[in-house]
Amino acid sequence: MTSFFLLIVLTTGCVRNQNIVPYVYVNQYINVSLPSYSALNAVGGWIYITGGSEGIIVYRQSFDQFSAYDRHCTYEASDPCGKAYVDSTNTFVECSCDGSQYQLYDGLVIQGPAVYSLKPYQTSFDPISNQLHIFN
Template sequence: MFVNHEIDLNSPENISLSALGGSLTIENQGYNGLIIYRFSNYEYHAYDKSCTYEPLTACAEIDSISSSLAICNCCNSVFLLDQDGSVANGPAILSLKRYSTFLDGNMLFISN
């Protein structure tokens, strides 16, 4: 899946990324959308919203984000956004797919 997306961090709809640990979901990118997580002042992580446990099932989508955790309500797998998208609690065993991010001023670029 080709991903090439940009986010204006000064835009009001992206205010959730202004704080460390803030997150934002973006639909219609990647396989099931993207999760953007602010890791530090100048570093953002971008993950695909597809759960890695049985990813071809209809409900294999991260649909709950709480603090630094992403949760699949289908299989109850929990992923760590503040690390590398790794699994905190299964049944999933693979980390979330991560995309490249590049910060240029107030613009965040996400690609693969």
């Protein structure tokens, strides 16, 4: 009986990263060698692109690794004013409504009130063709 009670407490006590940002189908290809994406030519570079719920931030983590996150803020996600912007120092992402801050590198929360990270999208990069695929 004690084991059963412990199992119930453990399974109901875990808070998972709930999908609070609306699902929007994403399946985009971008050629990072094009002038409009030139910021992605250097590690640490980033751009905004259309797509997702509120737009997408694309960040170059290394030569062949990219990350992509929805710009939809995760604190009070139903509030229409919440959109994420890269700060002027290019080091973090900040929500326009509540001031929540997220790491540009991986979308994790740095400072609340948000507790959920930015919604990530999957990426796949072909260094031969310079094609970046962003999808969910």
